[in-house]
Amino acid sequence: MKAPTLSIAAVERDTGLSKDTLRVWERRYGFPLPQRDAQGERSYPLDQVEKLRIVRRLMDGGHRPGRVVGMPIDELRRLSESSPEPVRGTATAAAPLEPVAPALNQYLELVRAHDLVALRRLLTQAQLSLGLSRFVVEVVVPLNTLVGDAWMRGQLEIFEEHACSEVLHGVMRQALYLLPQPPADTRPNVLLTTFPGEPHGLGLLLAEVLLGMAGARCTSLGLQTPLWDTVLAAQAFEADIVVLAFSGATNPQQVTDSLVELRAKLPPPVEVWVGGAAPVLHRRTPAGITALAALGDLQGALTRWRER
Numbered sequence: 001m002k003a004p005t006l007s008i009a010a011v012e013r014d015t016g017l018s019k020d021t022l023r024v025w026e027r028r029y030g031f032p033l034p035q036r037d038a039q040g041e042r043s044y045p046l047d048q049v050e051k052l053r054i055v056r057r058l059m060d061g062g063h064r065p066g067r068v069v070g071m072p073i074d075e076l077r078r079l080s081e082s083s084p085e086p087v088r089g090t091a092t093a094a095a096p097l098e099p100v101a102p103a104l105n106q107y108l109e110l111v112r113a114h115d116l117v118a119l120r121r122l123l124t125q126a127q128l129s130l131g132l133s134r135f136v137v138e139v140v141v142p143l144n145t146l147v148g149d150a151w152m153r154g155q156l157e158i159f160e161e162h163a164c165s166e167v168l169h170g171v172m173r174q175a176l177y178l179l180p181q182p183p184a185d186t187r188p189n190v191l192l193t194t195f196p197g198e199p200h201g202l203g204l205l206l207a208e209v210l211l212g213m214a215g216a217r218c219t220s221l222g223l224q225t226p227l228w229d230t231v232l233a234a235q236a237f238e239a240d241i242v243v244l245a246f247s248g249a250t251n252p253q254q255v256t257d258s259l260v261e262l263r264a265k266l267p268p269p270v271e272v273w274v275g276g277a278a279p280v281l282h283r284r285t286p287a288g289i290t291a292l293a294a295l296g297d298l299q300g301a302l303t304r305w306r307e308r
Contacts (some may be wrong), residue, residue, distance in 0.1 A: 179213065192221065
């Protein structure tokens with residue numbers, strides 16, 4: 001399998017370095033060294049994106065790009081550790097100097113201690129340190145799974161699970177609001193929602209964040225939209241793709257029947273992407289439905305859509 005990459009627009013959003021800056025550095029310093037996708041567009045491996053984040057932090061601390069861009073990443077990390085914290089008010093002022101996510105158990109202990117202020121602060125620091133894409137995949141998704149498992153084993157009360165979920169929602173909504181809005185003519189237009197009876201919305205929110213970072217124009221209807229209203233919304237918002245999220249609690253037959261009906265009611269060019277913890281999505285995927293095994297598969301699916 002090919003290693004995951006980010007588009008130049010996603011790197012711009014993730015690091016705060018403009019597209020022009022990335023292109024100039026490529027010519028002047030020989031870094032970054034992007035690959036090319038099927039359309040010939042630049043795509044950046046995640047290890048290069050991590051190095052760009054450290055370079056950006058060092059620049060915020062007063063270092064010149066000509067000095068640091070060509071340095072190996074290990075030297076950059078050591079320099080970052082020994083550098084003073086950036087001046088307050090810069091984009092990275094609240095971020096730790098090294099992009100390290102605390103162990104998931106550290107978050108879980110804060111949930112058990114009911115210290116939601118510290119939990120929110122630690123999550124926000126991890127997001128700024130890791131970048132939004134890695135934060136979603138490496139922290140939010142596994143933490144949400146860990147909290148759910150702890151609740152199922154009786155190690156957390158329901159109110160504690162709900163409180164953690166609200167903190168995660170808040171951190172991700174703040175990150176979503178800070179994403180730049182794509183131009184009005186950007187494609188694809190993506191409509192996000194869940195079917196009636198599906199009360200869990202974190203996966204839907206994470207999908208919206210990742211799609212937004214990849215440059216899609218997203219419209220979320222929130223949770224539990226009636227099927228026919230989803231069809232009407234797809235028409236009203238000129239959706240190219242309808243994304244639906246499912247938890248493991250949904251009725252398998254109801255999921256299948258609803259997806260078959262939705263597919264029949266939508267115009268053939270409108271794609272339907274589904275994901276989540278419902279096993280039926282992958283055991284019996286209805287015709288005309290794209291089932292994604294993980295949130296990380298969204299970028300690849302979006303790339304394939306653009307190629308088509």
